[in-house]
Amino acid sequence: MSRETPTNASLLSMLEGEGVLRTGAVRKAILSSPRELFVWDGYRDEAYVDSPLPLGRTGQTISAPHMAVMMMEELDLRAGMKVLEIGSGSGWNAACIASIVGARGRVVSVELVEELVEFATRNIARAGLEKTVEIHQGDGSKGWPPLEAGEIYDRVVLTAAASRLPEFRVRQLRREGVLLVPLGGSSGQILMRVVKGRAGELSSRAVCPCVFVPLVRSEGT
Numbered sequence: 001m002s003r004e005t006p007t008n009a010s011l012l013s014m015l016e017g018e019g020v021l022r023t024g025a026v027r028k029a030i031l032s033s034p035r036e037l038f039v040w041d042g043y044r045d046e047a048y049v050d051s052p053l054p055l056g057r058t059g060q061t062i063s064a065p066h067m068a069v070m071m072m073e074e075l076d077l078r079a080g081m082k083v084l085e086i087g088s089g090s091g092w093n094a095a096c097i098a099s100i101v102g103a104r105g106r107v108v109s110v111e112l113v114e115e116l117v118e119f120a121t122r123n124i125a126r127a128g129l130e131k132t133v134e135i136h137q138g139d140g141s142k143g144w145p146p147l148e149a150g151e152i153y154d155r156v157v158l159t160a161a162a163s164r165l166p167e168f169r170v171r172q173l174r175r176e177g178v179l180l181v182p183l184g185g186s187s188g189q190i191l192m193r194v195v196k197g198r199a200g201e202l203s204s205r206a207v208c209p210c211v212f213v214p215l216v217r218s219e220g221t
Helices: 008-017 024-031 065-075 094-102 114-126 169-172
Strands: 080-085 106-111 133-137 153-158 172-185 188-196 202-210
Touching: 008 024, 008 065, 024 065, 024 094, 065 094, 065 153, 065 188, 065 202, 080 094, 094 106, 094 114, 094 133, 106 114, 106 153, 114 133, 153 169, 169 172
Parallel strands: 080 106, 080 153, 106 133, 153 172
Antiparallel strands: 172 188, 188 202
């Protein structure tokens, strides 16, 4: 007897049952951002399998749904927020975030790999989110705008692993803002939630073990 192909609704029911999906805002975000629009050609039938999927030959992946949901829950997103995402991938994560921050918010996503910049930009346009999400090609380790020290974003999220807390992403985080980053080496990391206090002090807690592809940097950084 063949197994039924998972759907967006069945995936969300599973994640709710596991306690990963906790809020209506995140559930609505996933439902309004169909993952099949963002997977690489040939992977549409696997769009709602709870695992990361390769993005062509770029060496990058679209995150597993449970990890995307977990990160959105930890970000505590609200309407009108400005969010910096490092690692656009296929654009799916940015689309989900955009559905929560809404038309008054903004998602700024930075991707170094040119092929993925083009792919994510097409996907965002196809989803009708080009007025909320902007995709830039660049080295996300420098923040966006690069090396800008001002406090710009309510939330910062890295969808690739970093070996240390990223300096410019921390600087660009507003007071009482949240930064999520997978910290560690290529074999595995810990997802860390970092909060910048009112006086600029940082506090952090470990969320869970995770495995992300390493953050791609430009040469010489």
